[in-house]
Amino acid sequence: MKHVVTIRKKALAASDEHAQRLRERFAESATLVANLISSPGSGKTTLLEATARRLGDRLRLAVIEGDVATENDADRIRALGVPAHQILTGGACHLDARQIDGALEAADLLPADILVIENVGNLICPTTYDLGEDFKVALLSVTEGDDKPVKYPAIFSRADVTVVTKADLLPHVPFDLDAVKSSVASLNPAGTLIVVSSTTGDGIEDWCRLLTDRLEAKRRS
Amino acid sequence: MKHVVTIRKKALAASDEHAQRLRERFAESATLVANLISSPGSGKTTLLEATARRLGDRLRLAVIEGDVATENDADRIRALGVPAHQILTGGACHLDARQIDGALEAADLLPADILVIENVGNLICPTTYDLGEDFKVALLSVTEGDDKPVKYPAIFSRADVTVVTKADLLPHVPFDLDAVKSSVASLNPAGTLIVVSSTTGDGIEDWCRLLTDRLEAKRRS
Numbered sequence: 001m002k003h004v005v006t007i008r009k010k011a012l013a014a015s016d017e018h019a020q021r022l023r024e025r026f027a028e029s030a031t032l033v034a035n036l037i038s039s040p041g042s043g044k045t046t047l048l049e050a051t052a053r054r055l056g057d058r059l060r061l062a063v064i065e066g067d068v069a070t071e072n073d074a075d076r077i078r079a080l081g082v083p084a085h086q087i088l089t090g091g092a093c094h095l096d097a098r099q100i101d102g103a104l105e106a107a108d109l110l111p112a113d114i115l116v117i118e119n120v121g122n123l124i125c126p127t128t129y130d131l132g133e134d135f136k137v138a139l140l141s142v143t144e145g146d147d148k149p150v151k152y153p154a155i156f157s158r159a160d161v162t163v164v165t166k167a168d169l170l171p172h173v174p175f176d177l178d179a180v181k182s183s184v185a186s187l188n189p190a191g192t193l194i195v196v197s198s199t200t201g202d203g204i205e206d207w208c209r210l211l212t213d214r215l216e217a218k219r220r221s
Numbered sequence: 222m223k224h225v226v227t228i229r230k231k232a233l234a235a236s237d238e239h240a241q242r243l244r245e246r247f248a249e250s251a252t253l254v255a256n257l258i259s260s261p262g263s264g265k266t267t268l269l270e271a272t273a274r275r276l277g278d279r280l281r282l283a284v285i286e287g288d289v290a291t292e293n294d295a296d297r298i299r300a301l302g303v304p305a306h307q308i309l310t311g312g313a314c315h316l317d318a319r320q321i322d323g324a325l326e327a328a329d330l331l332p333a334d335i336l337v338i339e340n341v342g343n344l345i346c347p348t349t350y351d352l353g354e355d356f357k358v359a360l361l362s363v364t365e366g367d368d369k370p371v372k373y374p375a376i377f378s379r380a381d382v383t384v385v386t387k388a389d390l391l392p393h394v395p396f397d398l399d400a401v402k403s404s405v406a407s408l409n410p411a412g413t414l415i416v417v418s419s420t421t422g423d424g425i426e427d428w429c430r431l432l433t434d435r436l437e438a439k440r441r442s
Binding site: 007039040041067068069070072091093120121122123124125127128141143144145147148150151152153154166168169172173 | 290291293341342345349364365372374
């Protein structure tokens with residue numbers, strides 16, 4: 001197992017160097033980059049659709065989709081006029097920096113104001129992989145249960161932003177929103193938590209304002 | 222990367238040998254073993270609670286819980302009088318046969334009629350790991366969306382049984398049950414699909430009958 005650990009550490013170090021080069025490239029194009037991470041079916045693509053509808057007219061958006069199989073998610077984003085590139089990972093449970101580089105080579109995504117990377121649906125594996133993003137976003141749908149931050153602490157500690165999704169279903173499921181706010185605040189005191197429903201539109205403005213505020217801050221810095 | 226692949230293959234082969242020994246041990250104790258796999262928050266533990274309430278009086282049940290962090294799930298099962306052992310994987314995204322062996326050593330789980338292993342919440346990593354089980358069960362909650370079988374084909378091809386959970390939420394979410402039945406049947410023609418709601422109890426009898434039928438069949442064979 002020692003060999004595996006050593007090789008894994010080397011692979012992660014190479015990946016981090018790659019991520020640093022991506023970060024420089026995104027700085028040159030003044031592109032804000034968010035890395036979306038959640039369980040399968042938490043509503044990442046649906047949130048991106050709502051984001052494209054609200055911001056697509058005034059900002060240049062671009063999306064990189066990561067999935068084990070199918071081009072479905074990229075097709076959904078392209079249908080809204082936003083350029084999207086689909087990465088198919090085969091069996092792999094996360095994206096890495098090299099794949100992001102490949103996506104930028106393969107598709108005309110830059111220059112863009114905001115690039116969103118939708119990671120593979122997985123609450124564990126993507127956590128430690130730096131994709132050159134400005135910040136990670138963890139999504140948690142109210143149907144998944146309010147125990148998820150304490151059961152998957154790594155991602156909720158590392159994500160600058162937690163988005164609680166599917167808030168329209170709150171009347172139908174047992175989900176203690178205050179408990180989630182409290183556990184996320186405890187894991188990540190500097191983090192931001194937003195509650196949205198892509199179905200009713202509630203909270204989408206807050207999410208989009210967070211993106212535009214961060215874009216402005218990046219361009220001022 | 223060649224080294225990583227070789228080491229991974231060797232590790233998988235060792236794990237498969239380990240799984241084979243577990244399978245022999247489960248045959249000796251005439252224990253039916255199911256390996257539950259799903260996204261975080263699909264309702265694995267809640268289904269086990271409903272199972273314990275229905276079968277706990279007449280069968281010896283036992284549970285092994287796999288989680289990245291917290292003893293919460295094992296506590297929920299023990300509260301119903303069913304012996305449960307919690308495996309904490311740290312950062313790892315799946316259980317392996319060695320850990321199951323360790324759980325059997327650490328806790329008085331056998332002899333049992335039915336042992337259910339609740340894998341780490343993850344729709345990708347646990348797919349290829351043999352835990353000595355009789356069959357894998359994939360859970361999919363209706364809130365995750367009807368596209369999940371085609372987006373995560375490996376697990377839905379390999380799981381003998383697919384359990385569609387949270388059926389009580391069907392009126393509130395866009396989920397085409399017929400499309401899911403069709404895609405699972407296409408990925409896994411010999412598979413069985415059951416629709417349940419652990420909240421209303423719908424379908425729980427079908428699920429429990431599947432377990433008891435398979436237990437009888439194993440003991441006859």
